[in-house]
Amino acid sequence: MQEIINYIKENKQNYIEELKEFLRIPSISNLSENKKDVARCAVFVADNLRKIGLSRVEIFKTEGHPIVYGEWLGAPGKPTVLIYGHYDVQPVDPIELWNSPPFEPTIKNGKIFARGATDDKGQVFMHFKSAEAFFKKEESLPVNIKFIIEGEEEIGSENLTVFLKNNTDLLKCDAVLISDSSLYDKGIPTLTYGLRGLAYFEVEMTGPNRDLHSGSFGGSVANPINKMAQLISHLHDKNGKVTIPGFYDDVVKLKKKERENFKELKFSDKKLAKDLGVLELEGEKGFSTLERLWARPTLDCNGIIGGFTGKGAKTVIPSKVTAKISMRLVPNQDPNKIAKLFERHLKKLAPKSVKIKITNLHGAFPSMTAVDNPANIAVATAMSKAFGKKTVFMREGGSIPIVTEFSKKLKAPVVLMGLGLNSENLHSPNEHFDLNHFELGIMSSAYFMSEFSNLK
Ligand code: BES
Numbered sequence: 072m073q074e075i076i077n078y079i080k081e082n083k084q085n086y087i088e089e090l091k092e093f094l095r096i097p098s099i100s101n102l103s104e105n106k107k108d109v110a111r112c113a114v115f116v117a118d119n120l121r122k123i124g125l126s127r128v129e130i131f132k133t134e135g136h137p138i139v140y141g142e143w144l145g146a147p148g149k150p151t152v153l154i155y156g157h158y159d160v161q162p163v164d165p166i167e168l169w170n171s172p173p174f175e176p177t178i179k180n181g182k183i184f185a186r187g188a189t190d191d192k193g194q195v196f197m198h199f200k201s202a203e204a205f206f207k208k209e210e211s212l213p214v215n216i217k218f219i220i221e222g223e224e225e226i227g228s229e230n231l232t233v234f235l236k237n238n239t240d241l242l243k244c245d246a247v248l249i250s251d252s253s254l255y256d257k258g259i260p261t262l263t264y265g266l267r268g269l270a271y272f273e274v275e276m277t278g279p280n281r282d283l284h285s286g287s288f289g290g291s292v293a294n295p296i297n298k299m300a301q302l303i304s305h306l307h308d309k310n311g312k313v314t315i316p317g318f319y320d321d322v323v324k325l326k327k328k329e330r331e332n333f334k335e336l337k338f339s340d341k342k343l344a345k346d347l348g349v350l351e352l353e354g355e356k357g358f359s360t361l362e363r364l365w366a367r368p369t370l371d372c373n374g375i376i377g378g379f380t381g382k383g384a385k386t387v388i389p390s391k392v393t394a395k396i397s398m399r400l401v402p403n404q405d406p407n408k409i410a411k412l413f414e415r416h417l418k419k420l421a422p423k424s425v426k427i428k429i430t431n432l433h434g435a436f437p438s439m440t441a442v443d444n445p446a447n448i449a450v451a452t453a454m455s456k457a458f459g460k461k462t463v464f465m466r467e468g469g470s471i472p473i474v475t476e477f478s479k480k481l482k483a484p485v486v487l488m489g490l491g492l493n494s495e496n497l498h499s500p501n502e503h504f505d506l507n508h509f510e511l512g513i514m515s516s517a518y519f520m521s522e523f524s525n526l527k
Pocket residue numbers: 190191224225226227251252253269433435467468469470471472493
C-alpha cells in the first residue's frame with residue numbers, strides 16, 4: 072500500500088487541477104436554465120472515469136438529468152463495491168455573499184472554494200483518483216468496482232430510484248460506499264452509521280380572492296399570513312416537541328450505549344453557539360445537542376412567501392401565503408406515514424376562513440447500518456490508517472434520499488465515508504473543501520479497497 076500512498080501524495084497538485092475543471096461546470100440540477108451544464112458535467116464525469124482506466128463507462132439518459140455508470144470487474148472472486156455520489160450542485164444565491172465566484176474555484180488557506188467543492192464533487196473525485204492510483208501503479212484494483220454518479224441528488228433522486236428498480240442486476244454489489252457527508256471534526260477519522268430522513272411540503276393558504284386595502288377591509292376578513300404564522304407556531308409545544316399527533320410513535324429510542332458514545336465525543340455547545348453567532352442553543356427539552364441532531368426528529372419552516380415585501384410600506388391584506396415546511400426523520404419513521412399525519416393535522420388546525428392546500432414535495436427514509444457490519448469496519452479501519460488515528464463513530468442530521476433504496480433493492484450494506492465538514496458551507500455561500508481532507512480521502516478510499524478485498 073505504501074507505494075499507492077506515495078503516488079497519491081506526489082500527485083496531489085494534479086488532482087487539485089483536475090478537480091478545478093470539475094468545479095467550473097455549473098451543474099445546478101434545480102434550475103432549468105442550467106440543464107445543458109448538467110449534461111456537460113455528466114460528460115466530464117464519464118470522460119474522467121474512462122481516463123482513469125475503467126473498462127465500461129456509460130451515460131444513461133433519464134426523464135431528468137443523466138446518470139453516469141462505470142465499472143471495472145477484473146478481480147474475479149473478490150468482492151464488488153458500488154460507489155455512489157452526485158455531480159449536481161445547489162443554486163448559488165445569494166450570489167453577493169460569495170467572496171469569489173462560485174464557479175471559479177479559488178484556493179485560500181488550504182481550502183478550495185466553489186459551489187459543489189464539498190457537496191459532492193470534491194468527495195466523489197477522491198474515489199476516482201484512488202482507483203486511478205491503483206491502475207497506474209498496479210494495473211488493477213484489489214476489488215471489483217462500480218460507479219453510479221447521479222445528477223439529481225439535490226432534487227430528490229427520483230430518476231435514480233426508477234433506474235435502480237430497472238437495473239438491479241447491473242448495480243449488484245457487496246457494499247455501497249458513499250462519500251457525501253462529514254467528519255466529526257477537522258482531522259478526525261469518522262464513521263457515520265446513520266442518516267436522518269426527510270418529509271418536505273409546500274403549504275398554501277388563500278383568504279380573500281384578491282389583495283385588499285387593509286383600512287377598508289382590515290378586521291372583516293382573515294389575513295392568510297396571520298393564519299399561517301399561527302399555524303406554524305402551533306406545530307411545537309413549549310418543550311420544543313412537535314405537536315402532530317402520532318409524530319413520535321415510530322421513533323426508536325436511543326440505547327444507553329449509543330448515548331454514552333455520543334457523550335464521549337465531548338461536543339461543545341458553547342463552541343457551536345459562538346460559531347453560529349447565537350447566545351445559546353435551543354431544541355427539544357431532555358436531549359443533548361448531538362441527540363437532537365442525530366437521533367431526534369425535527370420540524371422547521373424553511374421559508375414563507377407572501378404579501379408585500381418591497382421597500383417602504385404598503386397597507387395591504389394579502390390574498391395568499393405559501394410556506395415551505397420540512398421535517399427531519401429518524402429510524403423508524405416513514406415519510407409517507409408522516410405525510411398523512413402532517414396533512415391531517417394541518418387541515419384540522421386551519422380555520423374555515425382560509426383555504427389550505429398541501430403539496431408533498433419530496434421525502435427520504437432515515438437509515439442506519441450496524442457499526443459492526445464488516446463493510447463499516449473496513450471503512451473505520453481504512454480511515455484510521457489514512458489519518459493515523461482512531462476512528463470515531465457518529466450519526467448525521469442530513470439526508471441522502473437514495474440510501475434506503477440501495478439497501479432495499481441491492482440487499483447490500485450502505486456505508487458512509489464522509490470527508491466534508493458541516494462548517495464547509497454546503498448549500499450556502501462560500502462553500503469549500505479542505506484540501507488536506509481531500510488528500511486523506513483519496514488515501515482512505517485506497518485503503519478501503521484494500522481492506523474490503525479481504526472480506527470474501
Ligand atoms: N450531502 C448532503 C447530505 C448531508 C449533508 C450529509 C450534511 C451529511 C451532512 C446532500 O447532498 C443533501 O444536501 N441532502 C439533502 C436532501 C435532498 C433531498 C435535498 C438534505 O439533507 O437536505
